[in-house]
Amino acid sequence: MYLHHVAAYLPAAVVTNEHFTKLNGLASDWIIERTGIRERRKAAPGENANTMAIAATQALLAEVPTFAADSIDLIVVGTYTPHDTIYTAAHAVQRALNINEIPVVSISSACSSLLNAVEIVEGYFALGKASRALVVVSEHNTAYNNEEDTMAGHLWGDGSAALLFSKERLAATDLRVVQVVTGGAAPMGKADEAVTLKPIDKGIVMPYGRDVFQQACTYMARITQQLLDANGLTVKELDYLIPHQANLRISANVVKQLGLDPARAVNNIERLGNTGCAGAAIGLAEIWNQIQEGNKLIITVFGGGYSYGAMLLEKHATA
Template sequence: MDLYINAIAHYIPEARVPNSYFKDVNGLDDEWIFSRTGIKTRSKAGEGENTNTMALEAVARLKDKLPFAIEDTDLVVAATYSPHDTVATAAHAIQRAYTTRAAKCLSVSSACSSFINAIEIVQGYFAMGKATKAIVVASEHNTEYCNESCPQSGHLWGDGAIAIAISTSPEGEKAAKILDIFTRGLGHIGKADTAVYLRPRHGGIGMPEGRDVFINACHYMIEGLQVVTESNGKTLADLKYIAPHQANKRIMATIARQIDFPEDRILSNIGEVGNTGCPSCGIALSQNLDRVERGDLVGLTVFGGGYSCGAVLLEFI
């Protein structure tokens, strides 16, 4: 069964926090932060905004691009590791807002690979004949949980959301065929159990093992791209663009160098919005859709704390 992304939309809060803010908070200056992360500013949700409201805003922007009535959606999958509510999830908030009465609703969490895992869940529901029109939304409210005073990672985090529509028909203004999806758990490698954590009452988001994350992210984000390209008789050189998880500008530069890929075709927004978590690869693609042309192959690749990785190969039609 063929799957197509029919529409893509994103939401990023208006507020930006500059590097200079952290000088008095965790002692790091603009030059130090930028040289090591590529971040100049990061997005921050406003008063009254949260993971669910940002997801709803992304879907509101998606709605007018849909080739089907949003009420006909029969599957909503939300992806996040920073939920506003772990009972009434973002998926259920979307169902309520748009009265998608027949929709199955669920939320998935696999750190920064959660968005790719959510797409793979849709693939499974479609294969079982249990859904035909899906909305996947990924949303992170990192600034709600981050400990800004932490000199290791307090300055990394931004907020935002991505929404996509998936069906079995190649419809939409800029539709993309999903050629392959790959995910993998990596909890058994390196310092996966301690490298990244989110403990709301015990330190918030932390990344005490940044070097271990860096090394493994570079390796497994490339591996994911190799799996989805080779399974379709393609090579990494056939990719027009790569939209990676926006964890660190140096990770993206290292990946480009290791696979001899033009860095200007690595889609990136980390300089403006920081690390927006699992929506980040999708947001980067959404922001650059005007660069993508019919026939282009685009690879999404991610790495998440815990650890996990994933990749998707898209062909725009």
Template sequence: MFINASGYYIPEERVDNQHFLELNGLTSEWIEQRTGIRTRSKAKPEENINTMSMEALKQALPDLSYDITEVDLIIQASYSPYDTVATGAHVVQREYNIAGAKALYLSSACSSFVNALEVVEGYFCMGKATKALILSADKNSAYYNETDPKSGHLWGDAAAAFFISKERMSEKDVEILEVVTQGLGHIGKGPEGVQLRPRDGGIMMPEGRDVFIQACTYMPKNALYLLENNGYTLNDLTYFIGHQANMRIMSNIAKQLELPEEKFLSNIEELGNTGSVSSALVYAQYAKSFKKGDVVCITVFGGGYSAGAALMKV
């Protein structure tokens, strides 16, 4: 599979740590020390995952080497739906008159984007699609409770769009060497680790310690698996992109793998935890700076639990 083009959208508003001192007594120093977050992105009331996905798509379009109507599979990947019936995939299909495409919504917590990559791979292997569009977005501010001292200060909003093809379409395409995902509902605190229950408290992380432990285990484990399975070592890895949940997780992984800081790409300090789009967002933000031959690994962990990773070669 190949990434043909990518784009992203980040809302303009930033909510700084001082905001939470007034709400629940958490100091800026406390938040930054434990999460690495200084500010987080926040969408406008009239924005949602569909509108944000559309803006991300528009940014990607100028780099697309074929007409968008050639897309035959559209997946919206998210855990914070705006409309659970007519999804962003259907909105984009209508907006661009992509008549021949399948359209669906996929949710697997913060691994949703990587799961979408694997679903695309499946459709390609079955011969049921050749060009796909993944719309990855979360509007956490639609569901969070900012007064929650455990997780109310974590969340940001954003979107990314990725065009994927079965065959190489141009010389600038980035090859996806392998994708792996796991359902991990049977381990640790499983389904109770992170929750989003719209009528029962919104988005919460009651088992943060367990989430931390499992993320520090599975994110590096899956990255190492993909590298070894494709004939690479850690020395060959140009960039490591982890789910942007907590900078302490990244620091822990860096120590485990003995990887230098410059190999880690991140945006959590400014944007907070943008959910299932976070790793895709980092990739899209840095995409134009990647060089030919770079090896990039995205690895994620999400509530439920779920995990996944994707290895790319530029």
């Protein structure tokens, strides 16, 4: 299984930390010290998880003009901030592409949805039910966020990314998907209440951020090391680590546990805030043109609820 290309979409509006200083007195330095965030993007009126998913898909196809869009035979979209729970983001993307009568799946496993979506693609490919799949991750956090919440209201940003997977190699620039591993950790800690989004209640709340922090650090480091070990790799052989963009301190902690050179970690949370399940995919899109022959990358994620996962990618001109 191969990753042919990835592209991202970000709303134009930028919300700096000073917005929250004026709103509720949170100092910019305080936000930066605790999260690493300096600014984040906010969807414009009329934008939502569906429109951003479509925009990321359009950006992807624009960057690979030789790819036949009508050859896509599976669409999987991940989001925990849906615009519509019936006419889902997956349906919206399918309608925009005008590709009829193919499987479309919308999923939510919080911020780990990206890798669960990839596993769904693996299953369809293994069963011979698809051969070219579009995975889209899109989050409209600001639709649900309460900016006046001094515990978590300053964390969230909006954005989306689209990834094109194929069963067979399409080009020498493709990344081989070496292995994907995911899991749920709902019995651990305060998984049932640490971070929640109840649309009919309060939207996104995070009363137990410390528990999220501790579990994320534990599981992201553990699953990354397990993936390295399973493939006979040392951390020194890893060229890039793309962690879920929840908190810069989490990323730094995971990097320290692994003994990885911090320069190899990809982070965009300083500019984009927590973009949910789209964050790591946006990070991959940002370094796509830097990936060289022989490079090995791991995406590692953790989501509220709790769920986690890691994916090993490798770039080789030959299969």
